[in-house]
Amino acid sequence: MPIFRSGPARLGVVEAHRMLQEATAVLLDVRETDEWRAGHIPGAQHLPLSRLTAGAEVPTAYADSRLVLICRSGRRSQGAARLLRARGADAVDVTGGMQAWVRQGLPVQGTAGGAGTVI
Secondary structure, three states: OHHHOOOOOEEOHHHHHHHHHHOOOEEEEOOOHHHHHHOEOOOOEEOOHHHHHOOOOOOHHHOOOEEEEEOOOOHHHHHHHHHHHHOOOEEEEEOOHHHHHHHOOOOOEOOOOOEOOOO
């Protein structure tokens, strides 16, 4: 898919959701732990931007996967995607982040598995 190697390297929430459902990408939530606990996308993996900027690598299991990054509004995930692309990863971010995800009516769960919220 050329969207991952050229162009603006951003996806809308509908496309990100489709990719997650089809298991054609790994969704990485780059928000901080308190945000993650309040609510995250079912199936997402948590890797805070603060850890990425401190040098953390993407877990080996996902290193060769297409990475779709999300945060609250899209600002942090855009920076995280840029950082990971500079490291050679196949990474894009979700325009509008979790806020757009919720506006689209897509699922969010809390840490305990019940309904979550975006903070």
